[in-house]
Amino acid sequence: MTVTEDLVFHLLKRYKPSTHNQKQLEIAYLAFIDYLACLSKGLETTKNQAFIKSFGLLGEKKIWFSSYSTTPERLALLQGYLAHYEDLDDVLVTYRGHPSAVIFSALLAVSENDVQLKDFLWSYVQGVELAGRLGQQFQPQHVKEGWHATATIGTLAATAAIGSLKQLSSDCFSQLLSLATSQASGFLYQEGTDGKPLNAGFAARNAVVAYQIIRSGLSAYADPFSSKRGWSQTIIGKALDSKQLLENWLQPSQLEKVGLWFKNYPICSAATAGLEAAQKAFELNLSLSEIESLVIHFTEDGDRALTHRTPQNGIEGKFSIEYITWLGLIKGKVDYSDFSENTVDQAFHQFRNLITRKNDLKASSEKRTICLEIITKEETYSFLVEDPKGSPANPLLEDDIFEKASQLSHGKLDVLFKIKERETLTLGEIKKLLSER
Amino acid sequence: MTVTEDLVFHLLKRYKPSTHNQKQLEIAYLAFIDYLACLSKGLETTKNQAFIKSFGLLGEKKIWFSSYSTTPERLALLQGYLAHYEDLDDVLVTYRGHPSAVIFSALLAVSENDVQLKDFLWSYVQGVELAGRLGQQFQPQHVKEGWHATATIGTLAATAAIGSLKQLSSDCFSQLLSLATSQASGFLYQEGTDGKPLNAGFAARNAVVAYQIIRSGLSAYADPFSSKRGWSQTIIGKALDSKQLLENWLQPSQLEKVGLWFKNYPICSAATAGLEAAQKAFELNLSLSEIESLVIHFTEDGDRALTHRTPQNGIEGKFSIEYITWLGLIKGKVDYSDFSENTVDQAFHQFRNLITRKNDLKASSEKRTICLEIITKEETYSFLVEDPKGSPANPLLEDDIFEKASQLSHGKLDVLFKIKERETLTLGEIKKLLSER
Numbered sequence A, B: 001m002t003v004t005e006d007l008v009f010h011l012l013k014r015y016k017p018s019t020h021n022q023k024q025l026e027i028a029y030l031a032f033i034d035y036l037a038c039l040s041k042g043l044e045t046t047k048n049q050a051f052i053k054s055f056g057l058l059g060e061k062k063i064w065f066s067s068y069s070t071t072p073e074r075l076a077l078l079q080g081y082l083a084h085y086e087d088l089d090d091v092l093v094t095y096r097g098h099p100s101a102v103i104f105s106a107l108l109a110v111s112e113n114d115v116q117l118k119d120f121l122w123s124y125v126q127g128v129e130l131a132g133r134l135g136q137q138f139q140p141q142h143v144k145e146g147w148h149a150t151a152t153i154g155t156l157a158a159t160a161a162i163g164s165l166k167q168l169s170s171d172c173f174s175q176l177l178s179l180a181t182s183q184a185s186g187f188l189y190q191e192g193t194d195g196k197p198l199n200a201g202f203a204a205r206n207a208v209v210a211y212q213i214i215r216s217g218l219s220a221y222a223d224p225f226s227s228k229r230g231w232s233q234t235i236i237g238k239a240l241d242s243k244q245l246l247e248n249w250l251q252p253s254q255l256e257k258v259g260l261w262f263k264n265y266p267i268c269s270a271a272t273a274g275l276e277a278a279q280k281a282f283e284l285n286l287s288l289s290e291i292e293s294l295v296i297h298f299t300e301d302g303d304r305a306l307t308h309r310t311p312q313n314g315i316e317g318k319f320s321i322e323y324i325t326w327l328g329l330i331k332g333k334v335d336y337s338d339f340s341e342n343t344v345d346q347a348f349h350q351f352r353n354l355i356t357r358k359n360d361l362k363a364s365s366e367k368r369t370i371c372l373e374i375i376t377k378e379e380t381y382s383f384l385v386e387d388p389k390g391s392p393a394n395p396l397l398e399d400d401i402f403e404k405a406s407q408l409s410h411g412k413l414d415v416l417f418k419i420k421e422r423e424t425l426t427l428g429e430i431k432k433l434l435s436e437r
Helices: A003-011 A019-042 A046-055 A072-084 A099-110 A117-138 A152-166 A170-181 A195-215 A231-236 A242-246 A269-283 A321-331 A346-352 A398-409 A427-433 B003-011 B019-042 B046-055 B072-084 B099-110 B117-138 B152-166 B170-181 B195-215 B231-236 B242-246 B269-283 B321-331 B346-352 B398-408 B427-433
Strands: A291-299 A355-361 A370-376 A380-385 B291-299 B355-361 B370-376 B380-385
Touching: A003 A117, A003 A152, A003 A170, A003 A242, A019 A072, A019 A099, A019 A117, A019 A398, A046 A072, A046 B195, A072 A099, A072 A195, A099 A117, A099 A152, A099 A195, A117 A152, A117 A231, A117 A242, A117 A427, A152 A170, A152 A195, A170 A195, A170 B195, A195 B046, A195 B170, A195 B195, A269 A321, A269 A370, A269 A380, A291 A321, A321 A346, A321 A355, B003 B117, B003 B152, B003 B170, B003 B242, B019 B072, B019 B099, B019 B117, B019 B398, B046 B072, B072 B099, B072 B195, B099 B117, B099 B152, B099 B195, B117 B152, B117 B231, B117 B242, B117 B427, B152 B170, B152 B195, B170 B195, B269 B321, B269 B370, B269 B380, B291 B321, B321 B346, B321 B355
Parallel strands: A291 A355, B291 B355
Antiparallel strands: A291 A370, A370 A380, B291 B370, B370 B380
């Protein structure tokens, strides 16, 4: 059995009712609601309305929460982009990427209305599993080299989810994954531009196109995870450790053991601990004029995704620990308007010069710890945050997620919160509940 | 000026009538005819007919030589795939990839009927220039690491051609190239499967989608060729040499100085010299039973693309110097039927064991030299081929290319051979001449 065949064998496991699986599907259901909420929010800007109009004039697939239809591959691209647009969508830290925006967008593009929710969510569980396990082998090298894992590993995760949903033959499934590698690209330098959420859209699109091609009978190299000359050799310069990749698959799953990070703020999750540290400082009523310098401490590569040290607008500000810390210090919170395309306040740029970064905290692949050190004439304050709200060790509870979804969707999603008998629901019935077609 | 802005400045040069430019357009016209011939040939298999049917049921763009229409991005994918399907399409050795299948497919997908042929061909000249110049910096490292340059560099070349044709603003053009990097991927391990020609299709598709997105007003990182953290740093681990990239742009052009390799045989161009060496041996009436061993000599990485040492079918055989040499030795020529999906003849596998490869010839970035050493009981013969027919130093003449195009298209393209006043022709008029719409 090749490495790829072995992987596919694990991905083809069907959902079987058990307490264990039930927990995985519950997390996946929350992730789906959170995904739809982010998607709905992404549709609110004039720019994005124009974008879906320009991409949405023909085809059989309706864009959710809109009146436009389009082709399956455009649907995946658009919805992946929209769901990741505000950077409010969930994160899996082992993968160092956004699972739901990519995987659900790909799955929706290839799903008919008669698909049962439990099969749909189960294939998502499988996609997340691959994302986390590839991430454990690729990271942090992958992000250090400048790749955006949402785009690269994300393409493979979404493809795995499609293959699992469609229960392809082992041979077709292997070739499907292969055509995913042929398309997976995307770089961190897109942060602060629409290129960042587009990476999620491209990843979902890549998975859908790989599926369309395999379905129409074309072939591809059958062992992209080959230990001799596979994808990872070119991308990270070494073969995958197939034992580590597959051992104890879903037992426990990445969703349970690592946990999703449901986001409360429209900022890069790597900065969340910094915002909360600044909020602590705000509560002490520290005046900005007293501060002589400010040091932000990270783990060795904890600030790799925070590429903007001096952001010029709010979109870049999502990826600036300096900007986010400043917001926390001056008002104890952040608002959506802080992260628009508008120019950043001049007052930030004055304060900016007091800030330096250090990478001297103990490394961790499952936390994104930040320590804020504030030096005034009289004193040095230190604010350490290891587990900000929303992160797996300090998670948003179900009610928090519903509250977020309700707010972002202006109540449109409330109908999904109380459903008990989910197992037998179909996607078509969910659309009907939301008055979508 | 950033590196990307500087590049875009060069790409935006318009066509100006001069003897020099005229020569470039003439080569481009031959390449276009050769491209259409390969596209026409690619449509002949039942499998590919089914593929275009499954992808071609809606949209405003007609697939050439067929009755189907589709979306622009699907057109680019399909035609890139079809034109590269038989591996009969042209090669640029500095790039180590196939320029026309990718660039023309992308250009046709975004061109309206009123586009003048001279502008269309000129943007192709620009795309090829970038392909060759990126190749000079990426190769041979890129191919050694397993990347398929047709897919990676090809995406950028096709995107540059589109930006040049559309005469985008410098800012939009830079962001267009940026969204190309977000999608460019593809690996050599696809050789011997449909995944190889699909790489050409993906590259063309990527360029078209980047254009669709920029046209609808979204943003992207504006300096993907940044000397600090650009595309090449992640892909090949070093910044581009911007001087080498841009110095003497088009003076002379890659099309004139390096030259296109127009292919005579449906095999990897890296094997062509080997086929001709075997044909020389065939002419000496050497019997296979006399041969005790056979050594095939290459430059250091000259056989990198010849990934199949023991091909199982004819498609893999396109990338097997062992198979191609054997065909040359037994019959002095190759036929299309030798490279079908059928299983390779058992007699090959017996002979295969006598063959070894050596990489001991002097390196050259512009030649693909092969020396065949045949050892019999009595004697050792040596057949060196440096410039096989079709390669830039021993090119197919215009009449040879017309002859090839006529054969591959069953005469459909003959009407394009005699046109004198090409400058003022439009794409729509060419389609009319070919009775396409």
